[in-house]
Amino acid sequence: MEKIKHYRLNLSLRKSLVLYVAVFAVLALILSIMTISICDNTVDTIRKSYPLAGEKYYLTNEQGKRLGDGTYIGNVPVMPSGQDERIITLLELFSTIAAPVYSALCIIAAAFLFYRDKLKKPLANLRIAAEKISNNDLDFAVGYDSKDELGELVDSFEIMRTALVNNFSEMWKQVEERKALNAAFAHDLRTPLTVLKGYNEMLQVDADERTRKIAATMGKHISRMEAYVSSMSSLRRLEDTQPKYEAVSLQPFLSSLQENAQMVCTQNRKALHLQNEVPACELFIDRSFILQVCNNLLANAVRYARTSITLSFSLQNKGLLIMVLDDGKGFDKNIVHKVTNPYFTEEDRAEHFGLGLYICRLLCEHHGGYLNIDNTPNGAMVSAFFKNLSL
Structure with missing residues (x-):
């Protein structure tokens, strides 16, 4: 049995599928033949239980004595009772549909067993491994005791995990x-x-x-x-630095951010447009992270804006999304992918080292979120997302 099990496990997926289908096709054929035979025999038995009717003739000897049991001439079959007629109808129906029904059931059973024996375990292992890797957890090993295609895939996944480590x-x-x-x-x-x-x-x-x-x-x-x-x-x-999460009532906190933004824009003679789509609620966030990011984005926006800045707050995936838009020239398409790198700047200014957007990206990522840089038809747009700890 162990040899058979080992051979079955190491059989390729294509050969395994053919083997499962062939075995269950033979099983469907055997069951169909048995069912048809049983139904036909039962029908014959029921019909033989009803004697033939008609005029019966006997052979006689010279003395007129009957010889034998006699013979019906012009036999008339006796109709079965209503219940037996229904049974015969059902048995004939079973005999007719036995082959397609057994074939369908056996195909479903073959597919189910093929999935259970050849696909379920390796796919589950790969799914768990992928989830752990996505969570930066590489302290595990993935394996599957088979030499089929999925076994080779699992081995390749383990090689990839080792390389990532x-x-x-x-x-x-x-x-x-x-x-x-x-x-x-x-x-x-x-x-x-x-x-x-x-x-x-x-x-x-x-x-x-x-x-x-x-x-x-x-x-x-x-x-x-x-x-x-x-x-x-x-x-x-x-x-x-890692964030220190606490329950924060959003509206009072966002009001303080708006006041800071209004002060910065007023000092730099820029108009501020506010968009607050956040309902009254609480999030588990780090105030200092969000405050520093918001201030850095505003400082960067007032440097390049011509006349106005838009500050927007909204909830996205139950986290806080802050968007800062300005009506400046926008980001150069050739270097937009570099602007969040440390010490990258287009300007040679003693007070500016190109750390603002890098610090924003760093704090957003430490907070489980992201920083997205983009251009709009009217200027530049920077989006900062902060994940809610309770998610």
């Missing part, structure tokens, strides 16, 4: 090395920058005017380098 391990190693390198770089730069800043202050009070001008220019670049080093330290802290 190795790649993720290497990637995290590189990320940690980069963080350590950035931290060391930022730390080591502070001392020479402090020294340069001291010498620069001395040069700025020199008697020579040309020297003072050169020192002033150097001072600007030293300040830019200090800001850059500070941004590297802040960015490293943000990359390690």
Whole structure:
């Protein structure tokens, strides 16, 4: 039995399907023959229980004595009773439909057993493995004791999982090395920058005017380098920050965001249009994450908007969606895929290091959401989604 079971498990899907169909086709044929035979025999038995009617003739001897049981001439069959007639009708019907009914039932049974024996387990294993991988859980193994096509697919899935584990391990190693390198770089730069800043202050009070001008220019670049080093330290802290969820009543919180947005737009002489489609409800979110993202998006929008900015709040998939639109020139199609990269900027400005959108993307992803960059016919649009913890 073990050999037969092992052979059946390792049989290819095509051969297995043919085998199941063939076995159940033979079973359907046998059942049809047996059913037809039983029905016919039963009908014959019922009909033989009714004697023939008619005039009976006997052979006689010279003395007129009857010989034998006699013979009917012009036999007239006796009609069965109503109940027996119905039974005969049903048996003849069973005999007629036996073959197609058994064939259909056996095909269904063959398909069910083929799915149960050859498809159900490997498909379930693959579904569970796919769900774990989608949740970034690679601490498992997927296997299936068969050498058929699905067994090979499961083995390939396991090879892919192992490769992902190795790649993720290497990637995290590189990320940690980069963080350590950035931290060391930022730390080591502070001392020479402090020294340069001291010498620069001395040069700025020199008697020579040309020297003072050169020192002033150097001072600007030293300040830019200090800001850059500070941004590297802040960015490293943000990359390690995780949200602290709490139950937040949305309307009061969104009202505070609207007030901040109105103040920023007023200071920059831009009109603000508000769209609040959020009903009165509570979400489990991190206030500080959303506040920082909203402020960064507004600061980016007022920099490029010509006259107006639109701030929109709505619920999507029971999470919070914030959209900021401006009527500026929009994002360059050639670099739109780069604008959320760290330190990417189209401008050479001392106060702007190209971290705003990267920080927004980082915080949205840490909050289980996303940041989407797009253009509209009238300007640019940035969408920030924050997932509700209770989902």
